[in-house]
Amino acid sequence: MRILVIHGPNLNVLGSRETSVYGSRTLAEIDGLLQKRAGKYGVELEIFQSNSEGAIVDFIQAKSPTASGIIINPGALTHYGLSLRDALADASLPVIEVHLSNIYAREDFRRQSVIAPIARGQISGLGWQGYAAALDIMAAPEA
Numbered sequence: 670m671r672i673l674v675i676h677g678p679n680l681n682v683l684g685s686r687e688t689s690v691y692g693s694r695t696l697a698e699i700d701g702l703l704q705k706r707a708g709k710y711g712v713e714l715e716i717f718q719s720n721s722e723g724a725i726v727d728f729i730q731a732k733s734p735t736a737s738g739i740i741i742n743p744g745a746l747t748h749y750g751l752s753l754r755d756a757l758a759d760a761s762l763p764v765i766e767v768h769l770s771n772i773y774a775r776e777d778f779r780r781q782s783v784i785a786p787i788a789r790g791q792i793s794g795l796g797w798q799g800y801a802a803a804l805d806i807m808a809a810p811e812a
């Protein structure tokens with residue numbers, strides 16, 4: 670089983686970016702923890718980060734035919750990324766949307782997700798462990 674893990678804009682600077690909101694782990698640390706966890710499940714992860722919506726759409730189009738699911742933190746694209754939403758919908762794979770912060774406890778503009786309606790579910794506010802929970806759910810045989 671291969672799962673795509675996608676990080677959107679500005680997540681490359683985790684570790685120094687608003688640490689009181691997003692935590693102090695770097696993206697490389699989070700990816701390493703996820704790879705380790707995936708290894709326990711015998712699941713292959715393909716991890717991608719971009720600050721560009723088009724590059725993420727290209728990645729989804731190229732990789733979804735051979736994948737079983739998508740875990741994505743779309744960053745700010747969550748709130749307006751309609752071409753990202755269309756690409757995810759067209760992939761016809763289970764999608765779990767992850768946010769490090771609780772998007773419902775912040776500014777008003779963060780409360781709307783254009784991704785959520787086409788996602789299987791959303792995990793918001795649990796820090797990096799939200800990715801781990803998404804992986805557990807996707808990798809579990811019941812999923």
Ligand code: DQA
Pocket residue numbers: 678679680742743744745746747767768769770771772779
């Ligand atoms: C985020 C929340 C978004 O509103 C924000 O633009 C991000 C990160 C999160 O993980 O909490 O870049 O997706």
